[in-house]
Amino acid sequence: MSEERRLQVLRAIVDDYVQTHEPVGSRVLVERHGLAVSPATIRNDMAALEEAGLIQQPHTSAGRIPTDKGYRLFVDRLSTVKHVSTPERRAIQTLLEGAVDLDDVVDRSVRLLAQLTHQVAVVQYPSLRRSTLRHLELVPLGPTRVLVVLITDNGRVEQRALELDRAPDPSVVAELRARLNALASGRRLAELQPILADLPAAFPLDDQAMVRTVVRVVEETLAEDSEERIVLAGTANLARFRDDFSSTIRPVLEALEEQVVLLGLLTEMAEDSGGVAVRIGHENLHEGLAETSIVATGYGSDGDTVARIGALGPTRMDYPGTIAAVRAVARYLSRALAG
Amino acid sequence: MSEERRLQVLRAIVDDYVQTHEPVGSRVLVERHGLAVSPATIRNDMAALEEAGLIQQPHTSAGRIPTDKGYRLFVDRLSTVKHVSTPERRAIQTLLEGAVDLDDVVDRSVRLLAQLTHQVAVVQYPSLRRSTLRHLELVPLGPTRVLVVLITDNGRVEQRALELDRAPDPSVVAELRARLNALASGRRLAELQPILADLPAAFPLDDQAMVRTVVRVVEETLAEDSEERIVLAGTANLARFRDDFSSTIRPVLEALEEQVVLLGLLTEMAEDSGGVAVRIGHENLHEGLAETSIVATGYGSDGDTVARIGALGPTRMDYPGTIAAVRAVARYLSRALAG
DNA sequence: GGGTAGCACTCGGCACCTCTGAGTGCCAAT
DNA sequence: ATTGGCACTCAGAGGTGCCGAGTGCTACCC
16 A cells, blocks of 8 residues: 555545535545546545544545645645746736835735635734834824824834823924934834933933833834734635535634734744745634634745735635745735835 | 504514514514504504515515615614613723724724624724824935825824935925925815925926925825725624525625725715714615615714714614614714814 | 404425435455 | 455435414404
């Protein structure tokens, strides 16, 4: 009983099941997948695969479907690398080049990925901590209210309002802004903390409280990884199949709304195969996503990852196709950010 | 046959059906709703209501369910005004007061509304055109790239990157920024257009092209109503009922992703009853939303509407409760923006 | 004239049945 | 190791009959 053929059988089962969404039996397997042996032989192989926990039977007289473990093996060792077609590639390129700002790039990317994969697409906004500060602005909103605005090199803008104890002198605000910009511009945001700590001492005693408040707000803004924004598209694709998966929709939608959960999942994903990370079913330690797989990878302006992008759908998804699409969009997204 | 009782019957049918999601027959109607007549009498009334197109029978031997027209009559003339409970009110207040900036206020509001109504909640970001400009910033992103940042009085920040033909002189940029702020600060964004038109003439010929580019981008940003952002929450509530409505989920999700559609619906809604607008089923001229109702109202910092907030769910929703929740959240949201 | 009681009628849904066919596991033969 | 054959299992489709909810109608009462 050749080990190699058994894996071929597994691959055939995954391919077929992904396409038809129906348990696949020994006969269709030999008919549709050019296996040069008889159904009986396949049955023996399938028994072994089931023994190994790679496939399972929904009920006695039905065909087999892959388990999470089966999909895992398929993804790691059996799937052939797909590439997105040239027209698709061109479409991606032109679409992303037409974007006017960061929001627009992200928005287009996520829609695009949803359309390419027919899954739910997720894009995380570029992380603040790894970007370089381009400009910092203090804008008075009222007598004692000030808006702090951070602008990064990749065009992300973050704002935060703060309330002061008493109305500050405009000239002091102006000086603070000048000093902040002198100190901070061009630095990575993650490096800022020690630099800013000394700033209050440079001001007259009366103003130090105000300066400290502003510095604290800036630091808070940088620290809040939970502030990281996420954008979704293609949630309607979850309802593509009226049958079994439809009962699973609700917990998935709930998980998608919990951006914190989603962020955690994205960032925790180790990139295994060719820079793309795949989490299958129960591997996502979140009960609502037990029948859901996530394919994700990082993107960034100059080689290093500033954020992630991914696709999410039922475990029975087209992994090679999804992986290819995620990789392609990530690549063009990186390029669009750099340019 | 008293007209008044017939309307009572309609109200009872709506109440019951909203609660049970099952067609309601003449018997349960008298049993559960304290109507002091016999089922036979009710049947006559129901026949009349059906004749009038207010209720309908799914099939011959079933009870009645309200039609869109029936819900409309209910909302306009029969529903009793509900108020949110005092603890709920207090919860809304404290939650919204804890918000740190505009994004946070909007985010909290939409989640809150979704939780209160058990529907999908929608909040439109405050419109740019009606806000006052607080500050305008030009930030160089590269030799020929400039980021234009608009900051409004209610804390909204809008940015747009632009590409120049040649690298501008920093001093010219500084002067342009100063002039723009002098001209535009404190004005309503909608008034800006004529004011900005004269600006290029004030600059040396060499720089006029650059100035014109910047002005054009500012104008574009203001003009783009389609840029208006929308935030959703509670989409998982769509999947609350596994049965009939679940087949309708997909088109609804698709409509929700088309922010343009949603924006159109929100802005077109006339406010009828007590400041809250209700669109029922087919009244939404969008085929995906034929079984969906929307309850919406405006909110704004000082009395006038700067944007809208609403809830969306199956036509068989609890209208009085939803209306009350939308109104309450809108009120506190307005207050949070003003404060 | 409006309300009521009684009655015949309709029809969806449930329980029950059978039958079919897909699919399996095992065994003996190659 | 592979294969054909065979007995076995079982979900799902299709058919049947019954029940009960609900109706519309008509005759009757106040």
